[in-house]
Amino acid sequence: xxxxxxxxxxxxxxxxxxxxxxxxxxxxxxxxxxxxxxxxxxxxxxxxxxxxxxxxxxxxxxxxxxxxxxxxxxxxxxxxxxxxxxxxxxxxxxxxxxxxxxxxxxxxxxxxxxxxxxxxxxxxxxxxxxxxxxxxxxxxxxxxxxxxxxxxxxxxxxxxxxxxxxxxxxxxxxxxxxxxxxxxxxxxxxxxxxxxxxxxxxxxxxxxxxxxxxxxxxxxxxxxxxxxxxxxxxxxxxxxxxxxxxxxxxxxxxxxxxxxxxxxxxxxxxxxxxxxxxxxxxxxxxxxxxxxxxxxxxxxxxxxxxxxxxxxxxxxxxxxxxxxxxxxxxxxxxxxxxxxxxxxxxxxxxxxxxxxxxxxxxxxxxxxxxxxxxxxxxxxxxxxxxxxxxxxxxxxxxxxxxxxxxxxxxxxxxxxxxxxxxxxxxxxxxxxxxxxxxxxxxxxxxxxxxxxxxxxxxxxxxxxxxxxxxxxxxxxxxxxxxxxxxxxxxxxxxxxxxxxxxxxxxxxxxxxxxxxxxxxxxxxxxxxxxxxxxxxxxxxxxxxxxxxxxxxxxxxxxxxxxxxxxxxxxxxxxxxxxxxxxxxxxxxxxxxxxxxxxxxxxxxxxxxxxxxxxxxxxxxxxxxxxxxxxxxxxxxxxxxxxxxxxxxxxxxxxxxxxxxxxxxx
Amino acid sequence: xxxxxxxxxxxxxxxxxxxxxxxxxxxxxxxxxxxxxxxxxxxxxxxxxxxxxxxxxxxxxxxxxxxxxxxxxxxxxxxxxxxxxxxxxxxxxxxxxxxxxxxxxxxxxxxxxxxxxxxxxxxxxxxxxxxxxxxxxxxxxxxxxxxxxxxxxxxxxxxxxxxxxxxxxxxxxxxxxxxxxxxxxxxxxxxxxxxxxxxxxxxxxxxxxxxxxxxxxxxxxxxxxxxxxxxxxxxxxxxxxxxxxxxxxxxxxxxxxxxxxxxxxxxxxxxxxxxxxxxxxxxxxxxxxxxxxxxxxxxxxxxxxxxxxx
Numbered sequence: 006x007x008x009x010x011x012x013x014x015x016x017x018x019x020x021x022x023x024x025x026x027x028x029x030x031x032x033x034x035x036x037x038x039x040x041x042x043x044x045x046x047x048x049x050x051x052x053x054x055x056x057x058x059x060x061x062x063x064x065x066x067x068x069x070x071x072x073x074x075x076x077x078x079x080x081x082x083x084x085x086x087x088x089x090x091x092x093x094x095x096x097x098x099x100x101x102x103x104x105x106x107x108x109x110x111x112x113x114x115x116x117x118x119x120x121x122x123x124x125x126x127x128x129x130x131x132x133x134x135x136x137x138x139x140x141x142x143x144x145x146x147x148x149x150x151x152x153x154x155x156x157x158x159x160x161x162x163x164x165x166x167x168x169x170x171x172x173x174x175x176x177x178x179x180x181x182x183x184x185x186x187x188x189x190x191x192x193x194x195x196x197x198x199x200x201x202x203x204x205x206x207x208x209x210x211x212x213x214x215x216x217x218x219x220x221x222x223x224x225x226x227x228x229x230x231x232x233x234x235x236x237x238x239x240x241x242x243x244x245x246x247x248x249x250x251x252x253x254x255x256x257x258x259x260x261x262x263x264x265x266x267x268x269x270x271x272x273x274x275x276x277x278x279x280x281x282x283x284x285x286x287x288x289x290x291x292x293x294x295x296x297x298x299x300x301x302x303x304x305x306x307x308x309x310x311x312x313x314x315x316x317x318x319x320x321x322x323x324x325x326x327x328x329x330x331x332x333x334x335x336x337x338x339x340x341x342x343x344x345x346x347x348x349x350x351x352x353x354x355x356x357x358x359x360x361x362x363x364x365x366x367x368x369x370x371x372x373x374x375x376x377x378x379x380x381x382x383x384x385x386x387x388x389x390x391x392x393x394x395x396x397x398x399x400x401x402x403x404x405x406x407x408x409x410x411x412x413x414x415x416x417x418x419x420x421x422x423x424x425x426x427x428x429x430x431x432x433x434x435x436x437x438x439x440x441x442x443x444x445x446x447x448x449x450x451x452x453x454x455x456x457x458x459x460x461x462x463x464x465x466x467x468x469x470x471x472x473x474x475x476x477x478x479x480x481x482x483x484x485x486x487x488x489x490x491x492x493x494x495x496x497x498x499x500x501x502x503x504x505x506x507x508x509x510x511x512x513x514x515x516x517x518x519x520x521x522x523x524x525x526x527x528x529x530x531x532x533x534x535x536x537x538x539x540x541x542x543x544x545x546x547x548x549x550x551x552x553x554x555x556x557x558x559x560x561x562x563x564x565x566x567x568x569x570x571x572x573x574x575x576x577x578x579x580x581x582x583x584x585x586x587x588x589x590x591x592x593x594x595x596x597x598x599x600x601x602x603x604x605x606x607x608x609x610x611x612x613x614x615x616x617x618x619x620x621x622x623x624x625x626x627x628x629x630x631x632x633x634x635x636x637x638x639x640x641x642x643x644x645x646x647x648x649x650x651x652x653x654x655x656x657x658x659x660x661x662x663x664x665x666x667x668x669x670x
Numbered sequence: 671x672x673x674x675x676x677x678x679x680x681x682x683x684x685x686x687x688x689x690x691x692x693x694x695x696x697x698x699x700x701x702x703x704x705x706x707x708x709x710x711x712x713x714x715x716x717x718x719x720x721x722x723x724x725x726x727x728x729x730x731x732x733x734x735x736x737x738x739x740x741x742x743x744x745x746x747x748x749x750x751x752x753x754x755x756x757x758x759x760x761x762x763x764x765x766x767x768x769x770x771x772x773x774x775x776x777x778x779x780x781x782x783x784x785x786x787x788x789x790x791x792x793x794x795x796x797x798x799x800x801x802x803x804x805x806x807x808x809x810x811x812x813x814x815x816x817x818x819x820x821x822x823x824x825x826x827x828x829x830x831x832x833x834x835x836x837x838x839x840x841x842x843x844x845x846x847x848x849x850x851x852x853x854x855x856x857x858x859x860x861x862x863x864x865x866x867x868x869x870x871x872x873x874x875x876x877x878x879x880x881x882x883x884x885x886x887x888x889x890x891x892x893x894x895x896x897x898x899x900x901x902x903x904x905x906x907x908x909x910x911x912x913x914x915x916x917x918x919x920x921x922x923x924x925x926x927x928x929x930x931x932x933x934x935x936x937x938x939x940x941x942x943x944x945x946x947x948x949x950x951x952x953x954x955x956x957x958x959x960x961x962x963x964x965x966x967x968x969x970x971x972x973x974x975x976x977x978x979x980x
Binding site: 053060119171187304450508 | 755759
């Protein structure tokens with residue numbers, strides 16, 4: 006089941022030497038091997054190639070290794086704290102927070118950035134983790150709630166970053182690069198600044214190793230041995246944040262190293278905590294060096310424009326996660342998914358009352374959205390007799406947004422029920438990612454497509470992603486975690502493309518970002534009605550599949566024993582979820598996260614059984630996006646924000662409030 | 671004989687009375703169909719800055735423009751008068767605001783292709799894209815100027831603007847040639863941070879200014895369709911012979927960071943003190959930035975370079 010432990014050192018040596026050699030190759034025709042090696046400490050001022058090697062290449066290689074090691078270690082510690090291989094500094098919101106800090110500093114305090122780029126990034130990262138900790142403290146700081154809160158914070162801060170990029174894009178040219186991660190260096194300064202800090206943080210992390218080991222025993226046993234579980238987690242998390250933000254502050258977001266390195270180490274046979282920490286660190290350094298070399302090579306092909314390292318780390322991270330899909334066998338390696346969120350069982354409420362309230366709110370939103378609107382000079386109230394005129398501009402988009410919310414709410418509930426993992430959602434399953442990937446490729450190729458082309462491309466992408474997932478997951482009888490990991494890998498690929506676009510030019514990126522966060526304003530009347538017919542059809546079908554959904558989370562054995570063809574049921578439900586997601590993605594983009602938030606809101610509102618949760622989630626999703634669409638139209642009128650972005654903001658705030666309020670009760 | 675001429679005169683008179691209308695009415699082919707106008711449009715809306723600039727050059731003040739405030743910061747010239755409505759972002763304009771202004775012509779680019787039908791519902795839409803795969807921005811901008819000139823009955827003005835730009839390029843080239851400053855290639859860059867620059871490629875708008883001034887672009891590779899490539903600073907190192915022209919704005923602290931980097935101080939153009947800096951010019955505009963750039967570039971080259979950015 007696992008590779009032999011002796012493969013680890015061999016793999017590490019091959020990775021490091023291969024990457025180093027590959028990195029040095031372009032210099033071979035200008036400098037002799039000794040000169041290349043000595044570029045790390047000296048240079049010949051009369052030979053320009055030598056100057057370049059010493060001041061540009063050598064620091065870049067060094068910083069790649071340093072940062073890779075730091076992120077690998079931070080990733081391994083995060084996974085240990087939270088006991089979930091999907092957890093990484095990225096999913097805790099640390100990088101989104103760092104970017105938020107840099108964005109705010111660039112816009113409002115450019116002097117601070119010139120003084121020290123670290124402060125802004127670290128401040129942002131601490132803000133993110135501070136929010137996560139504050140929200141989950143009362144809930145005993147359990148891993149699942151931490152991961153959930155981390156994800157929501159990631160989306161929330163990510164959405165804020167995007168809002169700034171869309172509204173102030175011209176002012177944030179540096180952010181497009183920072184967000185994509187580039188290890189280009191032109192002196193030794195950053196490396197010299199970084200290495201002592203990374204070393205100190207690494208030592209502190211290792212000091213926490215013994216207490217961290219206790220966490221493996223589970224909360225109860227660890228507490229009985231006298232470990233202050235919450236405190237250890239907080240301390241370790243703080244170190245993770247400091248490590249991640251310190252390294253990314255200088256080079257930007259190099260995503261997925263912190264996720265891929267520990268996964269790779271585990272795959273190659275690192276089992277004890279000590280060996281996992283060691284080999285994740287080593288693998289992280291090797292991986293990033295390899296990725297950066299690829300990025301450097303790719304930059305010299307084609308038209309010579311920069312290929313950010315964030316792109317290649319994502320391109321490498323994707324396959325590693327896919328490998329993990331084959332290698333990580335069973336659910337017991339993912340403790341996160343088994344324990345349902347501690348204290349996340351709010352008291353049940355009458356479904357009629359809850360549905361009534363949401364429907365009333367939805368109707369109110371529709372009336373306000375149709376009637377009360379800003380004009381070029383002032384706000385005015387459109388009387389109901391003139392709604393047919395206003396309908397052209399306000400109606401189709403509102404209808405489409407509401408329906409997309411319903412679709413995502415349903416798809417999200419389906420997926421969370423099916424996988425039994427609270428992190429499961431159409432976004433996490435990669436179906437929206439597949440749709441987005443195709444769009445990214447279209448933008449990259451410079452083609453101008455019409456609305457119909459967009460629809461076709463998105464559907465094609467979603468279908469392809471789904472096909473790939475089915476292919477990958479077939480072996481595992483469509484079991485939940487393999488699907489999630491596969492989806493994550495797809496999302497990683499999409500992310501790679503997105504970062505490439507972002508780094509290549511602000512203006513193109515703005516267009517893409519707009520689509521990614523939902524361009525409801527492009528919806529025509531016929532599209533909206535088409536979507537409506539489609540959703541009604543699917544809802545009818547869903548009434549028929551409530552039973553399999555109730556049975557699937559009981560586990561394969563029990564479900565089969567109760568007469569359910571497990572694999573077939575999973576495939577069918579997966580298809581339904583995919584189709585729902587694809588139709589919604591075209592309208593609202595892949596990043597609204599309504600599919601993640603709506604089912605949780607339904608539970609917070611006390612709807613526990615499958616049928617009730619589905620209805621409540623659909624209504625909540627519809628309400629969220631209806632409100633988001635209205636707000637997107639009015640808040641910066643005559644400008645408009647993408648509705649999906651506002652949904653992520655509005656939904657995120659409510660979700661966090663629900664989480665913390667419940668903790669108090 | 672004269673009795674026969676009565677209907678003839680009538681027809682002549684009728685034709686003559688139609689003449690002013692014919693001069694401006696017409697049908698134009700554009701990137702996404704055809705456009706028919708019965709009379710010169712009075713209420714024009716532009717959905718990108720290149721179109722806004724072209725309209726203002728022609729002396730037509732649009733009733734609404736996309737991203738009005740950004741125009742005044744980034745494009746600056748020709749100046750946008752007060753009282754023009756903002757109709758939203760360039761990537762996502764507000765259709766409702768556009769409709770409220772009741773335009774009789776909308777000028778946009780193929781970037782708005784997904785919204786083409788919705789825009790057509792509001793008013794005749796003229797689609798022209800200076801910036802797309804395979805296009806030569808200056809030629810397209812020129813076409814936009816001449817076509818809008820014809821639509822708005824200002825053809826002479828359009829021709830005069832083009833002649834003025836050619837004239838400026840000629841004058842400035844002679845100044846450079848007289849000083850013997852045309853032989854070294856020029857790299858046009860924007861600093862994004864202290865490690866990365868945007869470098870302007872031969873397929874961009876700026877190339878027209880370099881051509882007109884008799885200068886060679888140091889960067890010979892094709893950029894993205896906006897006409898630039900984002901590169902690491904080390905990418906300009908191989909062009910040891912060239913001069914580096916830095917286009918403002920730059921982030922605060924940049925000159926200190928560069929001065930502390932041996933990589934920068936060893937860079938041949940830096941050693942030769944051939945770093946020049948010019949004021950911000952909008953690189954994705956219509957024809958006008960060429961004139962602005964040509965003047966500034968010539969002045970700055972004549973003034974002499976330094977070993978760092980300001």
